[in-house]
Amino acid sequence: MEELIAKRYIKAIKQDSDAQKMQEIAFVFSILAEAFNNEKFIQIINxxxxxxxxxxxxxxxxxxxxxFKEVENLIKLLAEHNRISIIPAIAEVMRKDIALTSKSYNGIVYSDSDIDAKVIEDLSSGLGSKFDSKISLKFKKDSFNGIKVDVEDLGIEISFSKSRINSQIIEHIAKAI
Known part of the structure; x- marks a missing residue:
């Protein structure tokens, strides 16, 4: 629900802003959204x-x-309509909108073993060329037994499970015999 409301506000801001200005406004809202992680700030706002x-x-x-007059006016409007709590949603929707417009996405590579930076770079460039985008991947050590690549904003998740690959090899050998 908050996301739908946030999209309406962002649509209005986008009409009067270029890409550079949208990135600057998104940065301001991302900093404001971080304030919502502070318990004392939330107590004051609520x-x-x-x-x-x-x-x-x-x-x-x-x-x-x-x-930014646009940011100031939006904050006044949100406060007037008791919608200050959707600021984190506005920041997230703006981030996604800018990523979609610029075709620049961030993703995460999960694995239980360390992965070389060169492999992550190759995965980034391969996925980027496949989806005609710039994709930046970061490694995160996880309990996943294999490799999983997740680029949430693009809606892609690719995983290679060691146990699944082993079972497929055994199945293939059994069929060959």
């Missing part, structure tokens, strides 16, 4: 004793140095 105006002023003070 406190009914704190007025809409006070909440708005807290957020406006946080983004004052960015000097």
């Amino acid at each position: 406190n009914p004793d704190v007025s809409k105006k006070q909440k708005s002023e807290i957020l406006l003070d946080a983004v004052k140095s960015a000097d």
Whole structure:
């Protein structure tokens, strides 16, 4: 639900902004979204004793140095309609929208064993050429018995399980006999 509301706000911002300005606004909102990880900040934002105006002023003070009228107006509008809590959703939708527009995506490679940086780089370039995009992959050690590549924004997940490959080899040998 929050994502749908966030998309409407972003659509309005996109009409008056170029790609560079959208990236700068997205950066401001990503920093604001990080504030929602702070328990004290959430208590203040959710406190009914704190007025809409006070909440708005807290957020406006946080983004004052960015000097974006669009951001300031959006924050005032969100505060006025009690929608400050969708700021993290706005940041995420903006990030995805910019990734889609620029065809630049981030992904994660999961494995239980270490993977050479060259292999990760080859995977990035291979996937990038396959999907006509720039894909940056990072390695994350995990309990997955094999290799799993996940690029969430593109909606792709590729996995090679050691146990599955072993069972397929055995099955293939059994059929050959």
